[in-house]
Amino acid sequence: MNSQSHYDVAVIGAGMSGLAAAIRLAHFGKRVCVFERHNAVGGLNGFYSIDGRKYDVGLHAMTNYVPPGVKGTPLVKLLRQLRIDREELALSPQKRGRVAFGAHGETSLVFTNDFAVFEQSVAELFPAQIDGFRRLVEAVRAYDAVSIVAPVDSARQTVRRYVSDPLLEEMLFCPVMFYGSAQERDMAFRDFVVLFQAIFLEGLARPIEGVRAVLRVLLEKLRAAGGQRRMKCGVQRIVERDGRAAALVLDSGEEVTADHILSSIGYVETEKLYRPGWVPPEDAKGRLSFVETVNVLRCQPAQLGWGDDAIVFFSAYPEFRYERPSDLVDTRSGVICIPNNFQYPAGVGLREGFFRCTCLANYDRWAALNEADYRAAKATALVEITKAARHCMPPLSPAERLSEATVATDVFTPCTIERFTGHHAGTVYGSPVKNREGTTGLSNLYLCGTDQGFLGITGAMLSGISMANLHILQKG
Amino acid sequence: MTKDQVKQAVIDIISDIAPDEDLSNLKPDVRLRDQLQLDSMDFLDIVMELRKRHGIEVPEADYMQLATLDSSAEYLTPKFNALAKK
Numbered sequence: 423m424n425s426q427s428h429y430d431v432a433v434i435g436a437g438m439s440g441l442a443a444a445i446r447l448a449h450f451g452k453r454v455c456v457f458e459r460h461n462a463v464g465g466l467n468g469f470y471s472i473d474g475r476k477y478d479v480g481l482h483a484m485t486n487y488v489p490p491g492v493k494g495t496p497l498v499k500l501l502r503q504l505r506i507d508r509e510e511l512a513l514s515p516q517k518r519g520r521v522a523f524g525a526h527g528e529t530s531l532v533f534t535n536d537f538a539v540f541e542q543s544v545a546e547l548f549p550a551q552i553d554g555f556r557r558l559v560e561a562v563r564a565y566d567a568v569s570i571v572a573p574v575d576s577a578r579q580t581v582r583r584y585v586s587d588p589l590l591e592e593m594l595f596c597p598v599m600f601y602g603s604a605q606e607r608d609m610a611f612r613d614f615v616v617l618f619q620a621i622f623l624e625g626l627a628r629p630i631e632g633v634r635a636v637l638r639v640l641l642e643k644l645r646a647a648g649g650q651r652r653m654k655c656g657v658q659r660i661v662e663r664d665g666r667a668a669a670l671v672l673d674s675g676e677e678v679t680a681d682h683i684l685s686s687i688g689y690v691e692t693e694k695l696y697r698p699g700w701v702p703p704e705d706a707k708g709r710l711s712f713v714e715t716v717n718v719l720r721c722q723p724a725q726l727g728w729g730d731d732a733i734v735f736f737s738a739y740p741e742f743r744y745e746r747p748s749d750l751v752d753t754r755s756g757v758i759c760i761p762n763n764f765q766y767p768a769g770v771g772l773r774e775g776f777f778r779c780t781c782l783a784n785y786d787r788w789a790a791l792n793e794a795d796y797r798a799a800k801a802t803a804l805v806e807i808t809k810a811a812r813h814c815m816p817p818l819s820p821a822e823r824l825s826e827a828t829v830a831t832d833v834f835t836p837c838t839i840e841r842f843t844g845h846h847a848g849t850v851y852g853s854p855v856k857n858r859e860g861t862t863g864l865s866n867l868y869l870c871g872t873d874q875g876f877l878g879i880t881g882a883m884l885s886g887i888s889m890a891n892l893h894i895l896q897k898g
Numbered sequence: 899m900t901k902d903q904v905k906q907a908v909i910d911i912i913s914d915i916a917p918d919e920d921l922s923n924l925k926p927d928v929r930l931r932d933q934l935q936l937d938s939m940d941f942l943d944i945v946m947e948l949r950k951r952h953g954i955e956v957p958e959a960d961y962m963q964l965a966t967l968d969s970s971a972e973y974l975t976p977k978f979n980a981l982a983k984k
Contacts, residue, residue, distance in 0.1 A: 450946050493918065493935035502916055503939060891942060896958075 429455045431894060432670055432680035434657050434695075435844075437465020438879065439871035440686035441640040443886030445504050448649030450895055455680075456649065459656025459673065459844060463641065465686070466843050466850055466872070467879060469634045475774075477716055477832055478632040479842075480850070482733060482759040482778070485601065485620035486880040487515055487535055487627035495624060496880045503887045510639050513627035514764040516732035521593045523737050527814025531593055535625030548590045558584035563623070565615045577614035578607075592742040597621055597735040599744040600757050600780070602877035604708050604851035606745040613877055620878045626733060628764045630772065656844075660696040660867065667696065667867045682894050685862075686871035686886065689853045690846050696864060708849030709746040711836035713783040715807045718830040719775030723760050726775075726827060727819035732763040736814040747784050751803050753810035756781040774829070779811040785836035785847040800833045845872075860889045868893045899978040901971035907978075908970050911947040915940055926967040948974070953981055 431447050433440045436458035447454040462468055467480035486497040490508060501508055515535045523529040531547060533540035541559070545552040558581060578595075585591050598617040603609045629635035644651065660683065661669040669677045685692040690702045723729055737755035744755075759778040762771065791799055812824055836848030845852065856875030860868040868889050876885040899907075905926065912934070913921055919934045930936055941961060948954040954977050956964070963973035 450950055490918070494937070498918070498935075499937070499939060502918075503943070505914065507917060887939075891939065895946060896942065 427676070427678040429453045429678065429680040431455075431682045431684060431890075432457060432657075432678065433684045433686065434670075434692075435465055435686035435871065436460075436463040436651055436653070437686055437843075437871060438467055438636075438640070438882040439874075439886035439889075440465070440684070441637075441644060441886070442500075442504060442883040443684050443686070443870050443890040444649045444651070445640065445643045445647055446887055446890040447894060448644060448647035449505065452894070454649045455678075456644070456651040457655050457657050457670070457672065458651060458653050460842060461654050463651075463653075464633060464637050466839075466845065467633050467636075467882070468842070469632070469637075472832060473830065475718060475830060476632075476634070478634070478761075478778075479714070479834065479839075481633040481636070481879055482757070482761070483516065483626040483628040483764070484511070484513060484636070484880065485617075485624065485626060485878045487513060487625040489515075489535075496620070496884060497624070500880055500883050500887070504640070504643055504883070506639060506643065511636060512629050514630065514766045516626040516628070517730055517763045517765060519597075519621075519626060519733040519735075520731055521597055521735045522814040523589065523593055523596075523740060523742075525738050525813060527734070527736055529589070529593075533622055535627070537623055540622050544590070548587055551585055551587050551590050554584040554586065555590070559623075562615050562618050565612070567612050567615045567619070575611040577609045577611040580611040581614070589740050592737065592740060594618075595744070596737055596742045596755065597757075600735055600755075602851055602881070603744065604710060604849065604856070604872075605854040606709060607743075613875075616877050616881065620880060628732075628761060630764075630766050630770055632761060657695060659698070660864070662696045662864060665863075665865055667864045681866065683864075683867045684870050684886070684889060684893075685867065686869075688845055688849075688871070689855065689857060689869060689873035691844060692862060692867070692869060692873075696867070706853050706855045708845075708847060708851065708853050709785075710744075710851060711746075711783050711785045711839060711848035712780050712850060713751045713803050713807065713833065713835050714778065714780045715804045716779075716830075716832045717777040717808060717824065717828045719777060719827045720829045721775055721827060722771070723762050723775045723777065726822075726824075727816050728760060728763075728777075730763060731758070731815070732760055734758040734811075734814060736811065738810065738813070744782070747782055750784060750787045750799055751807065752782040753806050756807065756811055758811050758815070775827075777808070777811075777824075779807045781807050781810070783836050783848075785840070785849075788835050788837050789847075796835075796837070800835060803835070804831055804833050851877075860885075860893065899975060899982065901975050904971045904975045904978055905967045907952065908944070908964075908967060908974070911944055911951070912936075912940075915943045915947065924967060926971075929965050930967070931965070952978065954978065 430452040431454045433456040521531040532543045656673040757780045839848035852872035870886045870889040874885045
């Protein structure tokens, strides 16, 4: 066997979960190589440059932020397992976030990384609900979300035991679903707990340079540990022999072998690698994708009167519908991120303003468009999404058109996501069917990342870590 | 190696795994879990760092021997010394 082409572990995909897994494995002496089809790392949380401007995709902020000294939380576990000093990430907490409902975002809950602020906001807006809300929070805190055997209860039904006002229910589900649910309309209560904790009980923070700062730290750890990575080097298929993954065939036709394979590319996508002609069951296919727009502003958002909100989850209607829209885009609800509005150290800030908006989208509709229609639809989506999003923000001050403050824009669609991440139908949160154990039909092939079912950005990295620990390191 | 040196080796490993913990006043006879915020992932790391740095194998059945610094020293010192003789 050629020593150049055999590894202890091959990791498919250089996103957050694949990189985290590879760091663990390399640190403990495994010969590990990460195979990435794209020429950039990051996967669903990546970045790109246009005209010298840097854009992030996916990641708005790190969730699960806790201040130094707080222990035992997912962020702390993650930093320990990857031997990352929290100084290396240089996280700056959000100024504040909002859940804004109504045509002008007039029904608005405020949250910061101090949970008392959110609780107070719920008490003011929903005085009759606050006792139930507090009991819900107690139930969330007491819930053992890491247990693999936790029952899969409906989050909607469970939350309704505590919260009887449908508006409050929707305002709680909107952020939680947007930040990680692969399931339409409802989710497992366990997943609600994980995301509620990630956003509200812990909090949001961001390195000034966004996702690329996180990726830079991960790449440096991987390199220092002796892990390899091969870029523009996708895995085309896995050769099966006797129920095992015997070899990986790369896009170039080259064959490599590995004792273990960790795949971060998704459940359906991984199964297809070794089951030619396999048709995935309908319920395993994700249906949710997004269109994201970016307005680059020539000034700081604060100069337009938008200096407070880092993240806004909005819905123009009291009924929040988290489902695949029938149209190209559903602008009735979405998420706004203003990366300028984090508490960066004095004298540090982003040079330009950014106004990023994300709305639910229908992959099939986008994929059916011809080139000219696709381009036109992107332009329309930019206008419509920006319009919807700014309605839930305070009026611009001085009163001017947002377009006059905008110096550059970009849009990506479900098709863009599919092209650059390989995720079927641009499903950012993958399949609604999650596989916590990460096992597959092949004894030495495991899943990590989105479809293993640890949700959110911190979850992605913890997924890679956990699967590397469980299937490879603990077995010696 | 003396038992104190073995204890120091364990403390060195914990300080790398959990740099956010204060290790200056560890009581050798009290369970590490009761003095520090260490979970099962962290204990797995102690075991793996012992193997990586010192070539010491701790089978899963023996993980409880690492509960305190004293019990760690008791359990690991013969292993360190057996390796040194090789």
